[in-house]
Amino acid sequence: MADAGFTLDRSKDLSQPLDRLSADERLKKSSNYLRGTISTGLLDRITGAVATDDTRLMKIHGMYQQDDRDLRDERRRQKLEPAYRFMIRVRLPGGVCTADQWLKLDALARSHGGNQLRLTTRQTFQFHWVLKEDVRATIQGLHEALLDTVAACGDVSRNVMCAADPEDSQLHAEVVEAARTVSEEYLPRTRAYHEIWYGEEKVASSDDEQEPFYGATYLPRKFKIGFVVPPSNDIDVYTQDLGFIAIQGPDGLEGFNVAIGGGMGRTENEPLTYPRLADVIGFISKDRLVATTGAVMSVQRDYGNRAERNRARFKYTIDDKGLDWIKAEIESRLGAPLEPARPFHFTSNGDSFGWRETESGRSNCTLYVESGRLANRPGRSWLDGLQAVARRHRGTFRVTPNQNLIVAGVSAEDRPAIEALIAEHGLAGTPESAIRRNSIACVALPTCGLAMAEAERYLPDILGRIEAILAAHGLTDEPITFRISGCPNGCSRPYVAEIALTGRAPGKYNFYLGGGFHGERLARMVRENVGEAEILNVLEDLLGRYAGERHPGERLGDFVERVSYLASEQQVPGRIDPII
Amino acid sequence: MTARALFPADTLSGEQRRQVEALSGSVTPEQARWISGDFAGLQAGIARLAGEGALPAGAAAAVRTLTVLHGGETGNSASLAKAFAAAAADQGLVAQVEDMARYKPRRLRDEQDLLLIVSTHGEGDPPQPALDFFEFVEGPKAPRLPELRYSVLALGDSTYEHFCEAGRRLDRRFEALGAARLADRAECDVDYDETAAQWRAEALALLVAQAGAGCEVSAPADPAFPASAAHDKRNPFPARIIDKLTIVGRDSTKETRHVELDIAGSGLAYQPGDALGVVARNDPAVVAALIDAAGLSGDSALTIKGEPTTLAEALESHFEIAITPPRFLDHWAAVTGSAELKRLGSDEGKAERQAWLRANHIVDIVRRFSAKNVDSSTFVAGLRPLQPRLYSISSSLSAMPDEAHITLAPVRYRLHGEARHGVASAHLADRSAVGDSLPVYIQPNEQFRLPEDDKAIIMIGAGTGIAPYRAFLQEREARGSTGKSWLFFGERNFRSDFLYQAEWQAWLKDGTLGRMDVAFSRDRGEKSYVQHRMVERAGDLFAWLEDGAHLYLCGDAAQMAPDVHETLISIVAEEGRLQREGAEEYVRALQRSHRYQRDVY
Ligand code: SRM
Ligand SMILES: Cc1cc2nc3c(=O)[nH]c(=O)nc-3n(C[C@H](O)[C@H](O)[C@H](O)COP(=O)(O)OP(=O)(O)OC[C@H]3O[C@@H](n4cnc5c(N)ncnc54)[C@H](O)[C@@H]3O)c2cc1C
Ligand SMILES: Cc1cc2nc3c(=O)[nH]c(=O)nc-3n(C[C@H](O)[C@H](O)[C@H](O)COP(=O)(O)O)c2cc1C
């Protein structure tokens, strides 16, 4: 135990009786390890939905109840319930899957997922539009391909991310393995998933057998772990609850710098919620990886705020208890101090596209997938194309943290054929403008229940208009990160982008500038709740000055900071909120 | 005969005797007959009350009892029966109006003059409420009826294969039971006014002649005969459409509409279970096509019921111009002299007629068998008047004062390569908008009524058959009824066709509706219908019935109703461990006690 001097506030954590904690805590506790009434709810023929409490539990099973928001009002007038559908998120540590698994995902997308697959910013696949009666079949289909959705959502350790490194180094292979290990190690152990979705027999078991690590109430909130391999910061390690920065020595992977307390989500008009960048607190040798993960997560498990859900993320636990105390607590649980952090260096958080030879002599091809949406559209039959590739391909597929896709490990003899297929299905083209290649949009409307404005569906238009401005100033080839989210939760990690928009209302966004090009600095709000015209005005002015006044090679985000563009903007309306 | 014959000396006090003798001295023989008749009438009444059978011969000859017995489902027979009683009253005759649904058939042997007004339903079947009556009359328990004089007014619709079949059956049977036919059977098509009036006149004439013409004795008017409502079938109320929307979701294979009408100030009142009569007009485009096919001109003058009008207007508002009545077949055969049409009209063509008429509507016939210079009045002579269409009211006045909601399934089909639409449903769906007015009236349905508030109800319906149950639950919610409720609903697709889904869900939440089972026939995987759900729940269903639940069935008469009925019988047999006959009797008993009510169409 650390530092006696200061008295620790435990009024809101696990040590408290349930009735002092939030409703979600009571629900988890009473759910009999995430069983709730899900099984019976699936059989209810009167509704395409499940009980509200069950929708919460189902998150930890990797699925969300949603409804087609485009139809909401129409159906209300028709006296019909909303068009309920389920979003199912696959657990895919490091974002890697085999060609066979791809074919299964493709088949399920066609049979139950509205003929589309969605690549996510945490390197996995999402099925949208799944009907209640098809959820089980979908999960069982994934099972056949040795895939599952356990802990893809909910108050547990989420999909573990891992740099998608197109160089395909030996180092990368080792780190992916590490990501897998951590993911497996901290999976929920409850049998509920097997019983409900695979229809397995219920086996009586004591609490500890049920959840030796998590316990009956799991974590206070979602917990996100990611591994990154410098110089690429594609996973945005500073936005993870727990980030591991691979440190390479003369003979391969030596260990990781440990970063804790990152997170993007904020809530409008709740100043106690804010994005926060992770702090690098030290170095561990690779053999201490699992233990360190456990130590960090157990601190959040035991001290995280379970009374106020909007303050439950690890980043707030750290700010409430103090970074030093948290670090000390982690070390005490590890039984040894962390070593001092090792030097490392990031260059970018984006992807680089096209073909690459790898150390192994095989080659990888990074494909640009706009907003990660794989479907068949006129001129871009992407779903069909990748199905064809998967039939031929003997390597793997890798989802990147920027929602793009890498066809990895292509053998020399397969390459011509695969290259042809990629071209044939309109998958080869990468966007002209560098800003588009460095853009991310979250899902938002029509499926996301929290969206306040368009994101994915709006990205092409808004980018088109920004590209016009860039072109006018000869900046088309200038890599600039642009990220848009349909609400302040920040699923596209907008708060570390150079230009970012987060939705407030249809057509209205909070407008941010100045994030670090490789995710090292938070952006600041320059306009609150404004429309496209205002956004383009500001950009017209900013990009004009950037083109003229920038230092050689200076990034837009850095320029904004240097000329304290924000300060010079003070006089114009629009609040600049103090980001902690 | 004289007064003396009626009153043996010992039955009168001295005072009475003096009065009668004084009277008998003063009256003419004619008057004496009337008086005796009157007294006999009194005695007949006394005799009936005392439950005695035959009357004193003398009196029987003098005055006979008169009963008007009606059986129907949509009220036409009933109103004709009442009209008859009123007319009889004007003629000084006391007529008892009785509904076959409640009439004790054993009373038949006491009847003397019996007028039967009965409609045909289903596929040539007797009206549901009259089933018991038919069973008795046509069964072995029926008494010989030598004393009885009767006449049948059969109501029907000539587009049905078994036209007026129920009426014909009664006519045959009463003859077989030895009763004497007072007036010949009259068969009414849906435009029954004239035929009914003729029959009434004929029957009354014969009765009065017997009772003695020009009798002044005034008979009490039948209390069952209501002061006619301000607005009814003859005088519909122009109701404004206040809302109209499609209530099936995108990519539904249906286009079911919900229509709300404003009946404020109309004086129209209805109960849950009643239907709304809608007086629609034909589609001007269809009218034009027909006029064109007949080689006529739309504005050629015409007189309908004494009113001058044009052919176009008449065809739009007065006549059925789509479905072909047999009447038109004969008419057009005469007009065109076509051998083929003649053959179809003849017994030789009987076999194929039904199908042929369904496949060849008026315009198709007129196109194919063109008539040389036929004039407008000749043309319309073969047509039947346009009938109002009925729609189960899907709202309750206690929840929706001044409103009547209906749930409409537009009728659309292709014929001879053309898209065709139902007259009324298309008028409502395609040619009327919010703000427009449509003539409507209330069609009461005593055969489809909620029980007391504490009774359990089981409601079964498919498609628009769900409509009256919305009215039921609105009513029960408003009244805070305590009775349990259980709804079975069937349609094609869960996601698009779950009519009023949000409302049932709300009622399930607050307990107004206790249970609901649904069946969707076109959803991937399951091809199930309401009867399948009933079978799955057989145990509970039977238990509810045993506990006195009331069962309702509404919707499609062709497929759903028979299947559900059959399923009900087999469930009763299975769960009640009964033989088929026993189960059928169980279900019939339910109907008899009005605990199994149907509204099928
Ligand atoms: C699919 C995805 C966006 C995408 O376009 O790729 C996504 C989509 C959703 N996110 Fe997210 N989040 C996604 C990455 C993120 C990230 C980025 C990351 O993790 O690297 C963040 C910011 C980092 C963080 O967690 O702070 C993120 C922060 C949130 C939050 C805010 C959490 C917070 O602590 O404030 C919510 C809302 C919540 O959890 O209450 C949220 C909730 C949601 C939900 C499930 C909405 C909901 O809760 O009902 C969205 C489903 C939309 C849909 O229809 O698919 N999502 N979400 C990403 C899936 C990741 C995965 O595969 O697991
Ligand atoms: C008591 C009662 C309650 C009712 N409740 C409702 C209700 O709640 N909702 C509702 O929608 N309806 C209801 N109906 C039915 C409604 O009254 C009408 O019968 C229906 O709307 C059709 O009327 P229409 O004038 O539109 O069609 P019509 O002009 O009467 O056309 C129907 C006729 O078209 C012909 N036809 C149909 N299909 C074909 C084909 N494929 N080929 C050739 N000919 C064809 C048939 O002869 C059919 O009889 C109810 C009926 C009754 C008796
Ligand atoms: C569902 C239904 C079925 C009918 N079937 C027949 C039939 O088979 N034969 C017939 O002549 N008339 C049939 N008719 C027409 C009715 O007999 C006719 O409308 C009659 O006027 C109804 O009188 P009521 O209101 O006394 O029942 C049917 C009517 C309905 C609504």
Ligand code: SF4
């Ligand atoms: S950022 Fe908001 S709108 Fe976008 S996916 Fe996340 S929760 Fe939905």
